[in-house]
Amino acid sequence: MLADTDTMHSDFGxxxxxxxxxMSRCAVAVAKAxxxxxxxxxxxVPTFGESVEDTHSMDARREAIRAITLLHFPQExxxxxxxxxxxxxxxxxIDLIREYNAAKIAFKExxxxxxxxxxxxxxxxxxxxxxxGRRTPLLNQLLxxxxxxxxxxKRCYTQIRILPSGVExxxxxxxxxxxxxxxxxxxxxxxxLDALPADRQQAIETARDLLARCEPxxxxxxxxSHRNQLRANYTIRGEDGRxxxxxxxxxxxxxxxxxxxxxxxxxxxxESGNSxxxxxxxxxxxxxxxxxxxFRYANRK
Numbered sequence: 001m002l003a004d005t006d007t008m009h010s011d012f013g014x015x016x017x018x019x020x021x022x023m024s025r026c027a028v029a030v031a032k033a034x035x036x037x038x039x040x041x042x043x044x045v046p047t048f049g050e051s052v053e054d055t056h057s058m059d060a061r062r063e064a065i066r067a068i069t070l071l072h073f074p075q076e077x078x079x080x081x082x083x084x085x086x087x088x089x090x091x092x093x094i095d096l097i098r099e100y101n102a103a104k105i106a107f108k109e110x111x112x113x114x115x116x117x118x119x120x121x122x123x124x125x126x127x128x129x130x131x132x133g134r135r136t137p138l139l140n141q142l143l144x145x146x147x148x149x150x151x152x153x154k155r156c157y158t159q160i161r162i163l164p165s166g167v168e169x170x171x172x173x174x175x176x177x178x179x180x181x182x183x184x185x186x187x188x189x190x191x192x193l194d195a196l197p198a199d200r201q202q203a204i205e206t207a208r209d210l211l212a213r214c215e216p217x218x219x220x221x222x223x224x225s226h227r228n229q230l231r232a233n234y235t236i237r238g239e240d241g242r243x244x245x246x247x248x249x250x251x252x253x254x255x256x257x258x259x260x261x262x263x264x265x266x267x268x269x270x271e272s273g274n275s276x277x278x279x280x281x282x283x284x285x286x287x288x289x290x291x292x293x294x295f296r297y298a299n300r301k
Contacts, residue, residue, distance in 0.1 A: 012117065019107040030068065047082055067081040067252050189294060203290075283295045
């Protein structure tokens with residue numbers, strides 16, 4: 001039975017690595033195609049540089065390419081990817097982007113298959129959230145075996161939005177998203193620790209010591225903060241005149257053709273005067289398990 005389990009896990013690992021390699025190859029192909037179109041196809045990254053010229057520059061194009069092809073967490077010496085922008089692209093490049101999106105879906109399916117293998121009460125909180133980028137213990141093990149532990153699953157899952165043809169104008173906006181509170185048992189907290197990367201071992205051991213001081217039936221509180229959601233309002237001119245649309249945006253969007261639409265960027269309102277929401281009076285002010293952002297009830301018995 002153990003040998004059968006090892007074989008099955010090996011199959012999961014091989015499939016995961018194969019799909020990652022396909023996704024990675026697609027990313028390289030997209031990067032080359034978009035860079036090669038620099039002379040004829042326009043770009044804008046509204047948050048890049050210090051001037052209007054900077055936002056349309058070759059460096060801005062490289063930042064946009066990095067934003068759509070980065071699959072790993074940035075290293076400490078690297079900046080975070082730009083939040084959004086518009087890349088004009090040819091139909092052959094757009095076909096490559098569609099292939100890249102399909103490879104991302106296939107990779108996510110491989111991850112979800114591993115999640116389904118790890119069903120059970122102690123991992124339930126992880127299996128509910130792995131689609132959002134969390135890792136199960138088995139997934140962590142298989143990523144280590146494949147030497148790709150630095151993968152950012154959320155970025156691997158994110159689809160690159162291709163705008164319809166004929167977009168005349170695009171305006172970015174932000175939708176406010178409020179934080180949620182989740183109750184987490186001690187067993188679920190231990191499972192979350194099991195899913196953390198091995199390079200955080202010291203913090204994990206500290207958290208385990210703190211959890212050992214809790215009553216087995218104690219319930220902790222996990223605050224899940226949601227950043228404001230970036231959206232786009234855009235207009236298309238058709239046979240029946242102009243039509244308005246709205247959609248969520250995750251990063252760079254692709255505009256078919258050579259020319260940019262009219263556009264207007266808006267900074268995230270949370271970045272100016274952002275204040276931490278007050279927690280309920282029954283929850284302690286400081287996190288008890290910092291690595292998991294878990295809090296204890298103030299009036300626990």
